[in-house]
Amino acid sequence: MSMFRKSVAIVAALMLTASLAACSPGANPGGTAESSTPNTSEGASSLSGTLNVFAAASLKSTFTELAKEFQAANPQAKISLNFDGSSTLVTQITQGAPADVFASADEANMNKLTTANMAQGTPEIFATNILTVVVPPNNPANITSFADLAKPGVKVVVCAAQVPCGAAAKTDEATAGLSIKAVSEELNVTSVLGKVTSGEADAGLVYVTDATGAGAKVKAIPLGLDKPTVNKYPIVAVSSSKKQELAKAFIALVTAAQGQKILQEAGFGTP
Amino acid sequence: MVLLRRPGRWEYQAVPRWIYVFAVLGTLFILVPLVGMVARVNWSQFLALVTSSASLDALLLSLKTAASSTVVCVILGVPLALVLARAQFAGQRVLRALILLPLVVPPVVGGLALLYTFGREGLIGKSLSIAGINIAFSTTAVIMAQSFVALPFLVLSLEGTLRTAGQRYEAVAATLGARPSTVMRRITLPLVLPGLVSGAVLAFARSLGEFGATLTFAGSLQGVTRTLPLEIYLQRETDPDAAVALSFVLIAVAVLVVGLTYRAPAHRPRAIVVPEGIHES
Amino acid sequence: MSLDFHAVLAERNLNATISVGPVETVAIMGPNGAGKSSLIQILSGLLKPDAGQATLGDRVLFRVGPASADCSSSGTTHSARTASAASSWLSPHERGIGLLAQDPLLFPHLSVAENVAFGPRSQGRGKRAAMESAQKWLGEVDAVELSVRKPAQLSGGQAQRVALARALATEPELLLLDEPMAALDVNTAPFLRSLLKRVLEHRCAIIVTHDVLDALMLADRIIIMEQGRIIEQGPTAAVLAHPRSPFAASLAGLNVLSGALEGTSVQTPDAGAVVGRLATSQGAEFLATLGSESPATSRTSELPLASADGSMAVAAFAPSAVSVFLERPQGSPRNCFAVTVTELEPHGDHIRVRAGRLSADISPAAMAELGLVPGSAVFFVVKAAEVAIYPA
Numbered sequence: 001m002s003m004f005r006k007s008v009a010i011v012a013a014l015m016l017t018a019s020l021a022a023c024s025p026g027a028n029p030g031g032t033a034e035s036s037t038p039n040t041s042e043g044a045s046s047l048s049g050t051l052n053v054f055a056a057a058s059l060k061s062t063f064t065e066l067a068k069e070f071q072a073a074n075p076q077a078k079i080s081l082n083f084d085g086s087s088t089l090v091t092q093i094t095q096g097a098p099a100d101v102f103a104s105a106d107e108a109n110m111n112k113l114t115t116a117n118m119a120q121g122t123p124e125i126f127a128t129n130i131l132t133v134v135v136p137p138n139n140p141a142n143i144t145s146f147a148d149l150a151k152p153g154v155k156v157v158v159c160a161a162q163v164p165c166g167a168a169a170k171t172d173e174a175t176a177g178l179s180i181k182a183v184s185e186e187l188n189v190t191s192v193l194g195k196v197t198s199g200e201a202d203a204g205l206v207y208v209t210d211a212t213g214a215g216a217k218v219k220a221i222p223l224g225l226d227k228p229t230v231n232k233y234p235i236v237a238v239s240s241s242k243k244q245e246l247a248k249a250f251i252a253l254v255t256a257a258q259g260q261k262i263l264q265e266a267g268f269g270t271p
Numbered sequence: 272m273v274l275l276r277r278p279g280r281w282e283y284q285a286v287p288r289w290i291y292v293f294a295v296l297g298t299l300f301i302l303v304p305l306v307g308m309v310a311r312v313n314w315s316q317f318l319a320l321v322t323s324s325a326s327l328d329a330l331l332l333s334l335k336t337a338a339s340s341t342v343v344c345v346i347l348g349v350p351l352a353l354v355l356a357r358a359q360f361a362g363q364r365v366l367r368a369l370i371l372l373p374l375v376v377p378p379v380v381g382g383l384a385l386l387y388t389f390g391r392e393g394l395i396g397k398s399l400s401i402a403g404i405n406i407a408f409s410t411t412a413v414i415m416a417q418s419f420v421a422l423p424f425l426v427l428s429l430e431g432t433l434r435t436a437g438q439r440y441e442a443v444a445a446t447l448g449a450r451p452s453t454v455m456r457r458i459t460l461p462l463v464l465p466g467l468v469s470g471a472v473l474a475f476a477r478s479l480g481e482f483g484a485t486l487t488f489a490g491s492l493q494g495v496t497r498t499l500p501l502e503i504y505l506q507r508e509t510d511p512d513a514a515v516a517l518s519f520v521l522i523a524v525a526v527l528v529v530g531l532t533y534r535a536p537a538h539r540p541r542a543i544v545v546p547e548g549i550h551e552s
Numbered sequence: 553m554s555l556d557f558h559a560v561l562a563e564r565n566l567n568a569t570i571s572v573g574p575v576e577t578v579a580i581m582g583p584n585g586a587g588k589s590s591l592i593q594i595l596s597g598l599l600k601p602d603a604g605q606a607t608l609g610d611r612v613l614f615r616v617g618p619a620s621a622d623c624s625s626s627g628t629t630h631s632a633r634t635a636s637a638a639s640s641w642l643s644p645h646e647r648g649i650g651l652l653a654q655d656p657l658l659f660p661h662l663s664v665a666e667n668v669a670f671g672p673r674s675q676g677r678g679k680r681a682a683m684e685s686a687q688k689w690l691g692e693v694d695a696v697e698l699s700v701r702k703p704a705q706l707s708g709g710q711a712q713r714v715a716l717a718r719a720l721a722t723e724p725e726l727l728l729l730d731e732p733m734a735a736l737d738v739n740t741a742p743f744l745r746s747l748l749k750r751v752l753e754h755r756c757a758i759i760v761t762h763d764v765l766d767a768l769m770l771a772d773r774i775i776i777m778e779q780g781r782i783i784e785q786g787p788t789a790a791v792l793a794h795p796r797s798p799f800a801a802s803l804a805g806l807n808v809l810s811g812a813l814e815g816t817s818v819q820t821p822d823a824g825a826v827v828g829r830l831a832t833s834q835g836a837e838f839l840a841t842l843g844s845e846s847p848a849t850s851r852t853s854e855l856p857l858a859s860a861d862g863s864m865a866v867a868a869f870a871p872s873a874v875s876v877f878l879e880r881p882q883g884s885p886r887n888c889f890a891v892t893v894t895e896l897e898p899h900g901d902h903i904r905v906r907a908g909r910l911s912a913d914i915s916p917a918a919m920a921e922l923g924l925v926p927g928s929a930v931f932f933v934v935k936a937a938e939v940a941i942y943p944a
Contacts, residue, residue, distance in 0.1 A: 445598075
């Protein structure tokens with residue numbers, strides 16, 4: 001009974017502390033104070049400790065694979081991955097979340113980190129992405145080109161202009177001289193893809209990598225633009241991180257040939 | 272914390288003092304984050320932020336759809352609560368558990384379930400689509416998503432009130448010659464009206480805050496399907512100030528509606544005890 | 553309208569058959585859990601028995617369970633059975649049976665007049681006609697002046713009067729009263745009791761009560777139930793005068809000892825022989841000898857007294873006939889029981905001394921003189937002339 005009471009008290013105290021901490025934005029909780037074995041820099045294989053990588057949701061499959069490769073090469077090291085929308089991640093980091101590396105799906109969100117003076121050095125572009133049209137496998141609206149999306153009666157789903165994929169779609173639309181009336185402007189690219197794979201929408205605009213990842217659940221139709229909007233993926237170590245060496249090693253893997261191969265297999269373009 | 276002690280007031284409370292410490296902690300846990308958010312509101316820009324066409328469309332749509340889904344919840348939820356509280360049939364427990372499911376599954380799952388049922392390729396949606404009825408991407412879809420997640424709140428609240436009220440008044444009304452429909456209209460519903468109002472308010476509040484199921488099932492288009500929570504999520508991407516301002520509006524609306532209409536279960540002057548035998552165990 | 557009723561409900565250990573005449577009030581009494589309330593609930597249609605049937609006038613209220621399983625009910629059932637052999641069940645609203653419970657249960661959201669008009673309205677009468685009827689019945693219970701009030705503004709006695717008016721306003725063919733006075737205080741109960749006496753005069757009614765006064769004043773007949781069975785019934789005065797069950801005896805306030813008959817004495821297994829006089833008198837006459845609580849009724853009942861030695865018999869005597877001594881009295885042809893005092897309680901203006909199953913009434917002065925406390929060893933003495941002996 002008293003054990004139970006004690007643990008309840010602890011939980012309540014933690015809740016309060018957490019809520020108080022959350023409402024004091026100025027407080028930097030002293031970076032990542034968790035202990036990691038001091039780096040002796042005797043070569044890559046001796047790297048150890050846990051590296052927190054905050055990466056854009058579209059990097060989920062590739063970064064999971066990259067982390068596996070990295071851990072195979074450095075048995076003492078552990079990569080802890082946190083995937084979410086780039087804007088969510090950058091907000092978390094500037095509010096003090098214990099990130100060591102940040103990989104953004106666009107430069108705008110990376111700029112928020114550099115503006116906050118939390119980037120260690122200059123962010124490095126490691127991949128690019130362009131949009132593509134996706135339709136359900138049975139292609140109910142008989143879409144054969146980007147221009148078909150502007151036809152009346154076609155249910156097109158895009159990202160809202162406020163998110164990177166929506167901004168890119170707007171630009172590409174203008175480049176192609178089209179005026180698409182979308183039935184829904186989704187909050188993220190996953191929702192767009194979901195509406196197409198479920199057959200709810202006739203077509204959607206998503207990144208090439210999303211189309212590749214969806215496999216047979218969608219049919220991709222290239223935009224066919226000479227100058228499509230190229231979305232650039234920058235990566236950087238977070239300045240408050242205590243594991244700069246480990247972070248550097250991971251970023252090196254992503255930008256080196258080994259990492260690039262994995263990214264390109266997933267549909268990403270070269271920087 | 273100063274406890275008011277008026278002479279002539281009931282003095283004894285079966286609440287140990289240390290309980291207050293936890294009660295205060297609980298209160299702070301809810302209130303402090305709200306304060307934290309309100310502190311972030313950019314007041315100089317507030318009016319401009321919340322009166323943009325996107326914001327007003329979202330607010331209006333939210334109020335409209337939440338009101339509609341509350342009506343849907345009352346129409347479907349009152350019979351459901353009556354059946355759960357009064358009738359006795361096999362599988363009643365299972366039915367109750369199933370109806371409360373939207374309370375425990377993530378709203379996104381609810382949205383997916385609706386999508387695969389009423390969507391263009393869905394179980395029922397396919398036939399509807401052939402008949403020319405398309406629900407997805409419409410305001411109807413928003414109302415359906417909200418009703419789906421809010422219905423258990425009304426059913427749960429009303430069923431509790433019905434059980435507390437007991438069946439004795441209803442039994443007496445029946446011995447006075449009232450048919451079941453008359454009993455329901457003239458006795459049961461008036462007696463549980465406070466519980467019905469509370470349930471409807473909870474359903475409205477839940478509908479107002481609905482996000483996951485709406486996003487998954489209805490999509491997001493200004494003035495049609497993009498409700499206030501969706502607008503907040505979207506604004507957060509580019510304009511955190513607008514997101515915070517709109518969050519404040521959402522909270523203010525919720526507090527206003529709940530505060531004006533919600534009443535905690537009243538302390539009845541006389542205990543209503545269900546006589547042995549009438550009440551199912 | 554006359555009622556014939558038989559029901560079996562295993563879950564409540566109920567198995568009872570009763571009938572009530574067209575203009576008769578029957579009191580049902582018995583200890584808690586005897587099945588009185590179950591019986592009322594089955595009659596009003598709120599509880600379903602395993603088996604049984606009931607007819608009110610020429611209407612079948614219900615017929616459930618194995619149709620031919622029990623033919624012990626009265627003749628009416630037979631004719632009704634030929635009319636419809638299939639099982640049937642009338643809902644409460646179709647039965648024409650009024651119910652007045654311990655709790656008035658006035659609808660809290662309706663005014664007094666609306667409460668009383670509820671029945672007539674439900675029976676399809678217009679709003680105006682129902683309201684007129686409500687005023688009439690409120691007049692019957694002297695509550696017209698309460699008509700605009702809400703139930704929360706009534707005292708317990710007022711609420712119960714309104715509830716009575718509400719039950720009567722439907723003009724029920726049978727009125728069920730389930731301990732209608734149990735929740736009232738001693739000052740308001742008599743008023744409602746006399747009111748009930750007036751309205752029950754020409755009705756078919758069943759009253760469940762714990763108060764022997766209700767049975768005496770309101771009922772023509774009394775039914776004693778114990779453990780779901782009817783163990784004793786008959787005209788009220790006769791049952792109270794010659795109780796055969798401990799419960800009926802306790803109602804009448806009598807001491808009852810049972811054993812084998814031997815001449816003018818009863819050989820009890822635990823208290824020895826009890827000498828008395830064979831009760832040849834009529835019930836009311838005997839009752840009149842019991843003391844101040846006797847009713848002034850003139851009901852009579854001939855008792856079958858042809859009993860042989862060795863048959864079971866009961867010896868009954870009033871607590872007021874018992875004298876209490878600290879030592880065994882000498883040379884007197886009286887019954888003497890050595891007992892230990894278990895309880896002392898005020899009873900009117902004297903003290904009731906309980907010793908196990910027996911009790912004696914003594915004056916406070918005698919009590920002080922004897923210095924009784926629970927545990928005192930005393931002798932209960934009663935004259936043979938005060939003991940009535942009759943066959944069980």
